Amino acid sequence: MDSPLQSVQLLMLLGLVASVMTIATTRLMRLNPPWLPGWLRFAWLSDLVLSADPRQKALGRRFMVGVANCLAGVLALNVGVVHGLIDATACLYLTSAALVTLAVFYALMRSGLNQRLADPSMVEPQTWVIIGFLAWGYLIGGPGRPVALLLLVAILTFTMSTTTFPQLVRESSLAAALFGAVMWRVAALEGGSASADVMQWVFFCVLLLVLVTLCLLVAQMSRLRGEAQCHQAELNDALGRIRELATHDDLTGLFNRRHMLERLNNEKHRTIRSGRSFCLAMIDIDHFKRVNDQFGHGTGDQVLGNVANTISAGLRETDVVARWGGEEFLVMFTDTDLLTAERVLVRIQQALAQTTVAELAPQLRVTFSAGVTDYQPDEMLTRTIDRADRALYAAKAAGRACVLRDPSDLRASSQAA
Template identity: 65%
Template sequence: MPQSALLPSLQTLQLLMLLALTVAVVVVATTRLLHLRTLQLPRWLPLRGLSDLILSPQPEQKAIGKRFMVGVANCLAGVLALNVGVTLHLIDEAACRLLTLAALGTVGVFYAIMRTGLNRRFSDPALTEAQTSATILFLAWGYLIGGPGRPLALLLLIVILLFSMFINTSRQLFRASVLAGGVFGLAMASVAWEARTDTATVALQLVYYCVLLLALASVSLLINQMTQLRRVSQERQQELAEALNRIRDLATHDELTGLFNRRHMLELLNTEKHRSIRSGRAFCLAMLDIDHFKRVNDRLGHGAGDEVLSQVAQTILAGLRETDIVARWGGEEFLVMFTDTDVDMAEKVLLRIQAALRQTGVTQVDEALRVTFSAGVTAYQRDEMLTRTIDRADRALYAAKAAGRDRVLREPTDAARAA
């Protein structure tokens, strides 16, 4: 039995090619339709399920698979054109059959790697360079056996090289261009050698190759520029994201101390209030004020005053639990929210912070300087307005100052006693 009889018939190969091409086009069209939010699709049409089944339910893998299917559609169209050439008796059937089987097998291997997720083990999950290289080899092969349809391979080559926009480095793009120039040069030289007695064909191959080199250089230059533009765009997007984060940080934090600012603290207090109402858990507020802070500014200057504010803020923050929140309320005042805490526990924490602050240097201008703070603490009463809770803490603070400073008083009990 001749070996050719063991291979699939030409009609079978063409049917397989049409089927594969149809699947590729349907998948690409399906994923595109799913992105058209304004298009009302019938609910009974399982487009998303089909897309997830053929590509992947994971967004990153699906994007890679969609790009792969676009390339497959272009390549299979070229192979199908070769098979049409066989039908028209313009191309050798055995050579075309071998190329078709190899192309279908290669597509199947790449699809299996991507669908199983093995591609994620590589530095480039899209396998762009590998796919581009394989496609260039098949196009050169198709050019070699393509007969009158050889220019079609050159057209598809430019299309495939456009996928190099997704290659990460210029070095990889250079390798793809060198590979294309090399293998197509060999294919054209082989065609010219076979038709060496036909000067027109030889001259035409030389013209084709010169045009190809010019096209490769132009495409490489354009793609390299697009890659640079994409890199610049990514850098600017990163800078924009960082700027937005800084703006968001400035909108919620005090620039000097790094603590939350008054506006954001009010939002957090409102959230904690609703949580307390739902759960029944208590929380407390404490208003703190640095004692004799004006004297520090007058004697050492505002720079030293800023140092004092920053150091006091860090000392308070270090003495709190992770669930407690402190904000700079204004000037030298701080507001602390103790979550899931009663007044007794909040008072103990504040006294511990006071003791730590007495032993902490607060400015390099006068390393011997020690500062203290006065504080008023109160518990939130269910269903009351937050302004009333804050006012009680503020009254307790002023009572502590009136009682001699450097102390913690409660509201209403201690404040009333001090009065």
């Protein structure tokens, strides 16, 4: 055993220990057990060896499994050399080539250059290279050749969870071609004896069987993955629809009463923290029964939708409007004083006067009455809503198409219309 070879073997051993330690420590860090002292969670080591970026770290962890696999194969060869079973020079070439290749992949990964590639995980090129080295190892591996076959199956099985069927077919084809060639060469090198031929044929047929089985398994996994993704998409759609139904009114698309109460509660708590208040306005379309009676419920529905749109369009993004009842809407003006809320409502009334609210009755115009009030610190929301409701009734009583404050409001009541 010459000394450069000894150094390479020592390096191999250190490399293997380092990669196993890295996998173990990054795994430990992922589990992040609360009982482990902070300095022992190895976050710093995994940041140093892989990357601080979680996406790169995940790729690095997968890469380290490949590294460990590759180093195990190279180590096995070097053990064979130590015991005089494998040609030392051939092993040195393979070991050096494998180390350089691993270093190149590691440099790509650690520098982040892999992110510029179409597939930043580089799984396919790595697998191709590993298959090449394993075939090379098989060629020079002497009695330890089956180790290369075992490692080949291990690496292909490891990539199964992420690989696609076409990818695995490509990798399997490469493996079959390279191993077929080296097996043929090994049979020739071993003197072309009948038993050597038979053994290589047996190995090759078993390898083909394993590769086909893996491909079938991946095809099945891909199908299951596709079905699971489909179900997930359907579930997400259904969830979105349920959320929409739970929070929105079907006819107008505005928030429904339940969701509005939630928003009001949130705003109430925000008000307590920030000290800034909000206003509420109860809006009711005037003489809406007449619209229904005269034009039918279909047109009535259309009018409701168009009034809802006009109100929404006239509000700020931070304001919230909901369909409170049949032809009633509740508006929450956040961080707004009474006077401003009244002005906004009057502006919306003016916009509505210009709006065609029913396609079949283009001349039809509707008006609304509104009662407005502001939230008083610490009061129950129902009280604020009641005040807005009372103000609405006052507006109806005052002849409709106007905006009024709650009559019991001691502050000056101003009719903004």
